[in-house]
Amino acid sequence: MTDEVSTAGAYVTAGAEFTRDDRYIATRITADGRDGYPVEAGRYRLVVSRACPWASRAVIVRRLLGLEDALSMAVAGPTHDRRSWTFDLDPGGVDPVLGIPRLQDAYFARFPGYPRGITVPAIVDIATGQVVTNDYAQMTLDLETEWTALHRPGAPDLYPEAMRAEIDAVSRDVFRDVNNGVYRCGFAGSQQAYDSAYRRLFARLDWLSERLAGQRYLVGDTITEADVRLFTTLVRFDSVYHGHFKANRSKLTEMPVLWAYARDLFQTPGFGDTVDFEDIKRHYYVVHEDINPTRIVPQGPDLRGWLDPHGREELGGRPFGDGVPPGPVPEPDRVPVEHTAAAMRG
Known part of the structure; x- marks a missing residue:
């Protein structure tokens, strides 16, 4: 990708084929906490935009599995500039849990000057305000397989x-x-x-x-x-x-x-x-x-x-x-x- 933020976004490059930047933050939240981030109810916040198809996967999976009480959700507005998704749907333009106006702030809290896309979905550690992961493909698989102790009764097995x-x-x-x-x-x-x-x-x-x-x-x-x-x-x-x-x-x-x-x-x-x-x-x-x-x-x-x-x-x-x-x-x-x-x- 040639942009600095994104839903999966990009900009047209004359003469070129679109190529997606797949270099995401690969840290995982797991049952055993092997990457330093154990599954824990109330510890993390899922940041999404309902506009974004990649974020929508996480929204759907979270709801199907009944993780709403365990993993709170912040919804960014549908538009953004080249810097970051923003919380303009919230009063004062600030996420009420993370206390930040831009998702970029959570990325920079962990990786100062983070050079790649400020993407959704992202999961943020609430206490530190630091992004944990934006690896959307692995994220839903982990919600399905690593967060099982927090699934609702009767949750479907989406990844048998x-x-x-x-x-x-x-x-x-x-x-x-x-x-x-x-x-x-x-x-x-x-x-x-x-x-x-x-x-x-x-x-x-x-x-x-x-x-x-x-x-x-x-x-x-x-x-x-x-x-x-x-x-x-x-x-x-x-x-x-x-x-x-x-x-x-x-x-x-x-x-x-x-x-x-x-x-x-x-x-x-x-x-x-x-x-x-x-x-x-x-x-x-x-x-x-x-x-x-x-x-x-x-x-x-x-x-x-x-x-x-x-x-x-x-x-x-x-x-x-x-x-x-x-x-x-x-x-x-x-x-x-x-x-x-x-x-x-x-």
Whole structure:
């Protein structure tokens, strides 16, 4: 990446293919504390933006596993400058727990002058004010496997040991061609780079459609980490990626299997109730000035279809396996009703 902050962001470099900077802070929070950070209820704060697909993975997993009381959550605003995500949604523009106006402050507290992206999601040690990790891919896996003592009763197993090899393989393909593929389209610096990314994106979406035509979820008969990772791109597809990133062979609503699959997940507790379409659109269309120099945020698309029946129950499957759905969203974590529900009523 060429930017200094990011959701996964980048800037167009003329003549170049988009390349993601994958050098994240690899410190882990584990049950045995081997990196110096043991799992401990109330010790850490998860910093996210609902606009960011990578952060949204952590939001969904935290909710599905019932970690709200153990791991508090700070929500940054949907826009940022080149320096840092900011807590402009909070009174006074300061996170009430960490006491900082910018996520950058937590990075600098541990790594003065930190030279890479000030990214979300990030987990911060509350007592020291220092960032622990921003390794979003490992973060959700650790929430699923290292934080088990703090999971809610009836929490699903999102990363079952017997299926990990397949989940990892599917997730790698989805990341390369879909999660990151839409960015490779949107930030392509040449026609050749765009064409290549476009072909790979829709070839993979066609492959996913074939895979999901006969099974309800990506791996096995329950929701897993792989479904979380795909969902966060699909839920942004028509609002952002189709137009803003020129991923425009088909809208999600024009891909019947994937559209039904996405609606199925959206209507599952823990998925749609974490989505903020308003923040999503505002982030992409305002922050990416090189793609959208006017910074005009579109009014559409019509969101009402997300609540239509999906019919995927006919494929069987048990969304939460032997577990049960999470309860209502805690008040502090609720998406503003005017950002999603009102829009879906037309």
